[in-house]
Amino acid sequence: MFVEMDLQSEVPLYAQLVDSLIEGIASGALKPGDPLPSVRGLAADLGINLHTVNKAYTLLKQEGFLQVHRKQGVVVNPGGMPGITSAFDDKLTRQLKVLAAESAVRGMSAEAFADRCKEVFRTAVEGGGRLS
Amino acid sequence: MFVEMDLQSEVPLYAQLVDSLIEGIASGALKPGDPLPSVRGLAADLGINLHTVNKAYTLLKQEGFLQVHRKQGVVVNPGGMPGITSAFDDKLTRQLKVLAAESAVRGMSAEAFADRCKEVFRTAVEGGGRLS
Amino acid sequence: MFVEMDLQSEVPLYAQLVDSLIEGIASGALKPGDPLPSVRGLAADLGINLHTVNKAYTLLKQEGFLQVHRKQGVVVNPGGMPGITSAFDDKLTRQLKVLAAESAVRGMSAEAFADRCKEVFRTAVEGGGRLS
Amino acid sequence: MFVEMDLQSEVPLYAQLVDSLIEGIASGALKPGDPLPSVRGLAADLGINLHTVNKAYTLLKQEGFLQVHRKQGVVVNPGGMPGITSAFDDKLTRQLKVLAAESAVRGMSAEAFADRCKEVFRTAVEGGGRLS
DNA sequence: GTGGTCTAGACCACC
DNA sequence: GTGGTCTAGACCACT
Incomplete structure (x- = not known):
């Protein structure tokens, strides 16, 4: 690994x-x-x-x-992964807000930001985070 | 403020x-x-x-x-804000990747994640980050 | 002016x-x-x-x-300008040394540095510092 | 050191x-x-x-x-030093301009100024800034 | 032990 | 009054 x-x-x-x-x-x-x-x-x-x-x-x-x-x-964990807890939801929103704000200030459009998010998510799921 | x-x-x-x-x-x-x-x-x-x-x-x-x-x-800065530097782009991708991966593991779909990103961006721009 | x-x-x-x-x-x-x-x-x-x-x-x-x-x-001063005093010479050397060192570290060659110095001097004398 | x-x-x-x-x-x-x-x-x-x-x-x-x-x-930094950024180039030109102008006013010739710059650069690179 | 952070209190240059 | 600089002393996270 x-x-x-x-x-x-x-x-x-x-x-x-x-x-x-x-x-x-x-x-x-x-x-x-x-x-x-x-x-x-x-x-x-x-x-x-x-x-x-x-x-x-x-x-x-x-x-x-x-x-x-x-x-x-x-x-x-063989029982599967934990779901979306409120703690995680808070963390996600808080960190996303900071990133979104700076992106907006630097001139990124809502679409460009959403596209970037989608792309990063896709690569993460498809193997962007490949370990072995 | x-x-x-x-x-x-x-x-x-x-x-x-x-x-x-x-x-x-x-x-x-x-x-x-x-x-x-x-x-x-x-x-x-x-x-x-x-x-x-x-x-x-x-x-x-x-x-x-x-x-x-x-x-x-x-x-x-009256001259306007700095643009999307490569340093910022790196930071954005890196942090987004971590958030996306954990969201995916916890069962969030690509659409749900993108929607959340879009929503957070909108609130940030429209006043979610209101200061005064 | x-x-x-x-x-x-x-x-x-x-x-x-x-x-x-x-x-x-x-x-x-x-x-x-x-x-x-x-x-x-x-x-x-x-x-x-x-x-x-x-x-x-x-x-x-x-x-x-x-x-x-x-x-x-x-x-x-109608009597002309002061010459190269030792105080000025010290200041010149000290400040030049700092600029030269950083230029060297950033990869500038001795020739490029000297050329730049010469060019700046020329524009300063020819009207780069034009006031009116 | x-x-x-x-x-x-x-x-x-x-x-x-x-x-x-x-x-x-x-x-x-x-x-x-x-x-x-x-x-x-x-x-x-x-x-x-x-x-x-x-x-x-x-x-x-x-x-x-x-x-x-x-x-x-x-x-x-093991990865090497940063290059000539535009910010550094601006700083270099600005500070050099001030030094060149005062040198010129005090009677220094273009050649003398360039020679001095070259000499200072050389000593800086060869050990003029020796630390230890 | 290292860098990172925070506090407190002080002096200075600039305008 | 403003930001800039320096000092002193302290706690914390990380390894």
Whole structure:
């Protein structure tokens, strides 16, 4: 599995990993029930700290994306993904609003913005977030 | 002018202020040439430190959204707003990708996502980001 | 006489005025013995404060570029311009060094830099700093 | 690494530091990928406040000269230096014009000016800005 | 230990 | 009064 970490990014490593894994699920590279690398294995692969991978897995477990079994390791939640919670809806709206506002100020039209959103969504689902 | 600060948010205060001001411009509440409160005045209004306001103003000045007049204080750039730079385009795509992926994983359809984007954009432009 | 003031510049107004007048002398628009506008006249023309013009004139007088007569007003020093003082030489070297270093870092060659310097000097002398 | 701060200078400390670091890169004392001292360490070395160092680093980061690694601290951008942007070109021309005009007024010839520029450039590149 | 953020209080140049 | 700069001291997230 290949996940690219950007050490220069302002985005924390654990958050980058969380995002990458979600993008992997969105693209179909990871399906419910699929196993994930062990904490130490992934940490070694990415050349990052154990705690960083652990934090990402823990967050994804809390959100319901992953399940952690005692001995079998970590798997994508076989019961399916969590739905649109109100917390997520809030986050989505809040972040979208900031992006939309700056896009508008910089001269982007409503259509151009919607098209861009649609295109990005499509590539994310079709494999833009491919992991392996 | 009313800008609400969320002291509990994980988003830095200066970033919240930056976002609020951009939303104010997008909504039309702030137009090119309009004066902004002095750093000290706005800091007092918001109950935060003047350096925090200064940081937000400085960032917006560097991006080309604001200008500082000698003595007249800070104004919205009368020459108009900066366009779609490649840096902004990158940021937009990157952040949109994360939001789209999580939305997809949680079961949102491409149409629903695009509609939501369009709706948020419209409210941002029409006054959803109203400041005063 | 037309001197353009940039109210948005980080350069103080009085310094902009000083620079403009020196450029006017360099270009030949102002020659030794030539009269300059009165303090209040120039201030009114430029739409700036009396003190600002006064400060610029005072600095130029101290440096030896101008002479101030009690009743006849301000004139370009009829005795000619000051030469290369060690203070000026220091300033020139120091500022040139900063510009040269950044130019070099950004990939400009020694020749390109020298050419640019020569070109700017030529336009300054030939009328690039034209005032009237 | 030795950077000298002039507390009496009219040029801000953070700007002096910015200039020194750029001169260090130009001279080859600092190469892409090289680590820089921590903000606290350098501040202690120079006897100034860490915020002042931070401001200099932040500016250089925004310009593309430096990068910050998560945990490794600050390094000279391994991807190479930014090129000649139009913003830099404007700044170069503007500042060069002022220096050229005053040099001309004080009696310097075009050749002498160009020679001086060339010489300063050469010393800046070859070690005139030596830091260590 | 690192950079990032925030606060508090101060001085200065400019106009 | 305005923004710009500097200092001092503190807390936090990240690794």
